[in-house]
Amino acid sequence: MIEFTVPEVDYTRYTNRQLAAIPLAVLAVAILIIAGWFVMTGVPVNQGIAFTGGTEVQVAIDGPEAAAEEEIRTAFDAEPESIRSVPAQSVYVITFQSGGAAELEQQADAAGLDVRSISSVSASFGADTQTLALGGLGVAFLGMSLLVFAMFRVFVPSIAVVISAFSDIVVPLALMNLLGIELSLGTVAALLMLIGYSVDSDILLNNHILRRSGDFYESTDRAMRTGVTMTLTSITAMIVMTIAATVFGIQLLAAIGTVLVFGLVTDLMNTYMLNLSLLRWYKFRGVAR
Amino acid sequence: MVAIRENWRVILLVVFLLISVFALFSPTLGPDDPGSGDDVAAQGSVTNLQYGLELSGGTRVRAPLVGVTAEGVDFGGTDRRVVEQEVAAEIDGAGPADVIARFGGRPAGGQDTAQPQPGSETSDTVEVTAEGLTTDELAAALNAAGYGYETTREGVTETTRQEVVRILENKINEAGLSGGTVQEVTTAQGDNFVLVEAPNQDASSVRQLVSERGTVVIEAYYPANDGNYTRDTVLQQEDFQSIGTAQDGSGGPYVPVTVSESVAPEFQQSMRDSGLAQQGGTRCTYQVDPSSTEPCLLLVVNGEVTNAFGMSPGLAENLRTGGWADSPVFQLQTTNVSEAQEVSINLRAGALPAQLDFSEESGGTTSFISPSQGSDFRTNSLITGIIAVLAVSATVFVRYRDIKVAAPMVVTALSEVVILLGFAAGIGYPLDLSVIAGFIAVIGTGVDDLIIIADEVMAEGKINSRRVFQSRFRKAFWVIGAAAATTIIAMSPLAILSLGDLQGFAIFTILGVVVGVLITRPAYGDILRSLTTIDR
Numbered sequence: 001m002i003e004f005t006v007p008e009v010d011y012t013r014y015t016n017r018q019l020a021a022i023p024l025a026v027l028a029v030a031i032l033i034i035a036g037w038f039v040m041t042g043v044p045v046n047q048g049i050a051f052t053g054g055t056e057v058q059v060a061i062d063g064p065e066a067a068a069e070e071e072i073r074t075a076f077d078a079e080p081e082s083i084r085s086v087p088a089q090s091v092y093v094i095t096f097q098s099g100g101a102a103e104l105e106q107q108a109d110a111a112g113l114d115v116r117s118i119s120s121v122s123a124s125f126g127a128d129t130q131t132l133a134l135g136g137l138g139v140a141f142l143g144m145s146l147l148v149f150a151m152f153r154v155f156v157p158s159i160a161v162v163i164s165a166f167s168d169i170v171v172p173l174a175l176m177n178l179l180g181i182e183l184s185l186g187t188v189a190a191l192l193m194l195i196g197y198s199v200d201s202d203i204l205l206n207n208h209i210l211r212r213s214g215d216f217y218e219s220t221d222r223a224m225r226t227g228v229t230m231t232l233t234s235i236t237a238m239i240v241m242t243i244a245a246t247v248f249g250i251q252l253l254a255a256i257g258t259v260l261v262f263g264l265v266t267d268l269m270n271t272y273m274l275n276l277s278l279l280r281w282y283k284f285r286g287v288a289r
Numbered sequence: 290m291v292a293i294r295e296n297w298r299v300i301l302l303v304v305f306l307l308i309s310v311f312a313l314f315s316p317t318l319g320p321d322d323p324g325s326g327d328d329v330a331a332q333g334s335v336t337n338l339q340y341g342l343e344l345s346g347g348t349r350v351r352a353p354l355v356g357v358t359a360e361g362v363d364f365g366g367t368d369r370r371v372v373e374q375e376v377a378a379e380i381d382g383a384g385p386a387d388v389i390a391r392f393g394g395r396p397a398g399g400q401d402t403a404q405p406q407p408g409s410e411t412s413d414t415v416e417v418t419a420e421g422l423t424t425d426e427l428a429a430a431l432n433a434a435g436y437g438y439e440t441t442r443e444g445v446t447e448t449t450r451q452e453v454v455r456i457l458e459n460k461i462n463e464a465g466l467s468g469g470t471v472q473e474v475t476t477a478q479g480d481n482f483v484l485v486e487a488p489n490q491d492a493s494s495v496r497q498l499v500s501e502r503g504t505v506v507i508e509a510y511y512p513a514n515d516g517n518y519t520r521d522t523v524l525q526q527e528d529f530q531s532i533g534t535a536q537d538g539s540g541g542p543y544v545p546v547t548v549s550e551s552v553a554p555e556f557q558q559s560m561r562d563s564g565l566a567q568q569g570g571t572r573c574t575y576q577v578d579p580s581s582t583e584p585c586l587l588l589v590v591n592g593e594v595t596n597a598f599g600m601s602p603g604l605a606e607n608l609r610t611g612g613w614a615d616s617p618v619f620q621l622q623t624t625n626v627s628e629a630q631e632v633s634i635n636l637r638a639g640a641l642p643a644q645l646d647f648s649e650e651s652g653g654t655t656s657f658i659s660p661s662q663g664s665d666f667r668t669n670s671l672i673t674g675i676i677a678v679l680a681v682s683a684t685v686f687v688r689y690r691d692i693k694v695a696a697p698m699v700v701t702a703l704s705e706v707v708i709l710l711g712f713a714a715g716i717g718y719p720l721d722l723s724v725i726a727g728f729i730a731v732i733g734t735g736v737d738d739l740i741i742i743a744d745e746v747m748a749e750g751k752i753n754s755r756r757v758f759q760s761r762f763r764k765a766f767w768v769i770g771a772a773a774a775t776t777i778i779a780m781s782p783l784a785i786l787s788l789g790d791l792q793g794f795a796i797f798t799i800l801g802v803v804v805g806v807l808i809t810r811p812a813y814g815d816i817l818r819s820l821t822t823i824d825r
Contacts, residue, residue, distance in 0.1 A: 058662070101492060101655040101656075101657070102492070102493065102496060102647065102655075105491075105492055105493055105657070106493070115657075115659060116658070116659050116661070116662040117656070117657060117658040117659060117662050118492060118655065118656065118657045119654070119655070119656035119657070119658075120654060120655045120656065121654045122653055122654060125351070125653065125654055128480065133791070135782070136782045136783045136791075139782040140778070140779035140780070140781075140782055140783075141779075143775075143778035143779060143781070143782075144775045144778055144779050146778075147774055147775050147778050148775065151771050151774075185723070185791055186726065188791065189723065189726050189730075189791055189794050192779055192780060192783065192795075193730045193733070193798075195775070195776075195779040196730070196734060196772070196775060196776035196779055196780075196798075197733065197734070197737070199771075199772060199775045199776075200734065200737050200772045203768055203771050203772055203775075204741060204768050204772075207767065207768050207771075211767075212764075222744075222748065225744060226740060226741055226744040226745070229688050229740050229744070230736075230737040230740045230741070232684065233681055233684045233685060233688070233736055233737075233740065234733050234736070234737065236680050236681070236683075236684045237677045237678075237680045237681045237684070237732075237733065237736075238677075238733075239680075240676055240677055240679075240680035241673055241674075241676065241677040241680075241729065244669075244672065244673040244676045244677070245669075245670075245673050248665075248669035248670075248672070248673060249669075250666060250669055250670055250673065250722070252722045252723070252726065253670065253673055253722065253725070253726065253729070256726050256729070260733075
């Protein structure tokens with residue numbers, strides 16, 4: 001039988017500096033990756049066609065993959081930007097940087113391909129979507145920060161929540177770059193969800209430590225037992241969902257799942273190392289440790 | 290009575306669940322008839338749920354309108370039609386149909402001499418909807434025609450956009466694309482688009498239907514006195530009183546039409562003058578050799594001659610004696626059935642004042658999802674969701690090892706989804722992948738909250754009094770409320786900004802959190818209490 005009990009961590013063995021160092025280092029590396037990406041490619045994150053404009057065609061072809069790719073390349077006049085296959089569905093996802101949906105549809109029909117879907121976004125519309133998505137993300141983050149400050153009314157615990165939430169978004173973004181996942185409407189949705197998930201466990205921890213009577217480590221322990229259960233449950237659900245959605249070729253759900261798994265794992269680290277060390281420092285200010 | 294007072298949260302949850310199940314399954318709340326411009330196609334399924342394009346298959350086209358507009362034009366009292374003709378004459382490739390002059394933003398009668406009001410929406414405008422015209426060219430044309438103006442800009446007026454939406458709706462209904470919709474949308478940047486959605490249709494047929502202006506005119510083609518052939522427009526779209534459906538008769542496909550009484554005598558006269566109504570009718574050989582045919586009637590669709598036909602002896606006789614004008618019906622003959630259908634649709638729906646711009650740099654989007662892909666997505670996303678819920682249940686069981694804690698947790702989380710689905714069915718909100726992503730977010734935060742409640746309530750052994758339970762429950766609720774408030778704040782910008790693609794996600798996440806915090810999660814607390822409290 002699988003054992004699932006939240007481990008009790010003996011925090012007294014580590015200093016605040018030691019605890020905070022790891023998440024801060026991870027955050028710094030993530031920011032470096034994004035900055036480096038920006039220097040190399042001109043954009044902080046790889047963007048999908050919803051933001052850059054372009055056309056995505058999905059066709060169903062039976063048979064071996066190499067032959068299918070060959071068939072795809074001969075069918076279209078324009079050079080595909082990428083061809084991906086969806087396992088278990090014999091569906092191929094082809095993206096084009098340019099080319100109208102009408103021409104591509106004609107070419108696919110002429111070649112006798114079974115077109116499953118076509119979606120085409122013009123560059124200027126993509127740019128509008130990008131502004132909106134980034135604006136939405138920014139406003140959401142700002143709103144969350146203001147609300148957190150309004151709820152706790154003390155600086156250090158509030159900023160701890162905000163920093164962890166920031167890191168929970170930035171680290172998955174850097175991982176997306178490394179793993180070649182493009183920013184799409186689905187991943188933006190996932191990043192927004194992360195704001196919600198991230199503050200859940202942070203608020204829980206802050207609440208237990210600041211608003212309840214009892215020893216610091218006892219409160220931490222109780223908050224961790226609940227918080228880690230929450231996050232692990234979500235991670236399990238998201239891993240399962242990502243696998244299922246990938247097999248079925250539902251890209252939107254797979255993208256959301258992947259980004260959420262990254263973010264939730266980052267959140268575990270940030271909440272119980274970064275946020276916790278800041279809270280301990282706040283609680284025992286001036287006490288040498 | 291005590292039981293009701295103590296368990297009112299559970300009772301409230303049950304009531305909401307019953308309402309949702311009613312909304313989901315009651316046949317009395319089924320989707321309205323599809324012809325009424327309803328949002329999506331009615332699905333032949335057991336539930337009242339409606340699916341968006343991603344889950345049902347179909348085509349969505351979002352495109353701006355072709356056109357340039359001059360605002361604050363000084364007509365100087367000239368008749369609207371005269372202005373249109375004069376401006377059109379100054380522009381290559383634009384006919385009077387491509388120029389729209391409006392008084393105060395409305396098409397007014399010719400006598401209206403309203404003063405232009407600078408900067409206001411009700412200023413007098415001239416729009417040119419011919420393709421490839423720049424604002425500078427419009428400015429030059431207005432100068433040449435001698436009309437002053439304030440500014441020229443890309444795009445068309447609000448009135449024209451509304452007209453286009455209305456006519457496209459007619460066209461889609463006439464073409465029998467059930468459940469198709471047309472909307473005007475504005476992006477956050479202030480760009481205007483026309484959004485056309487047609488379930489179960491492929492992209493090319495939809496684009497063809499909506500991209501044509503749909504002008505239909507009947508012209509008389511006859512040799513004039515000097516021997517050269519002349520073309521005269523004898524009937525326009527608005528001259529028909531009623532238009533029948535396309536028929537396939539023994540003499541080939543045709544559309545039966547009735548000419549309105551006011552125009553009928555005029556038409557009769559022009560038929561006599563042009564020689565079309567001569568004794569014994571005419572035999573048209575326009576397709577073989579246009580320069581040696583007897584007089585013809587030309588069917589001109591979108592500026593191109595699609596068919597030419599002569600006059601039957603009986604109809605010619607009727608026209609000559611003047612008896613025809615008393616019952617002015619005749620048949621528009623076409624070369625094939627699909628053309629007859631197109632003519633019939635265009636005549637009924639009317640001609641578009643401006644055309645949709647499908648060029649690559651226009652800023653539009655097209656998406657087509659094949660119905661098989663849509664139904665695959667529908668089933669597979671359901672399976673994915675169920676698998677995710679099972680994963681949550683398994684984790685919770687493993688963690689608590691107490692079915693009394695875990696089972697109600699899973700049931701409560703699922704009931705949130707049932708309530709949301711009931712809501713979607715009740716208001717007819719079409720389910721799309723983004724809405725399903727919203728459901729996943731709701732289950733995720735829901736289970737988080739239930740874990741908080743469970744841990745808090747069961748902390749340090751059994752609860753032995755209601756008071757202890759209440760105080761612990763209230764403590765747990767502070768955290769849940771705070772987390773819910775942040776989620777709502779985080780999602781609200783996307784819910785309010787209308788871009789569509791992520792709006793469904795944001796709306797359903799917010800709704801789910803609200804339903805969860807107010808109804809389902811408190812009920813879980815009550816269920817847990819009745820299962821774990823020793824002394825009630």
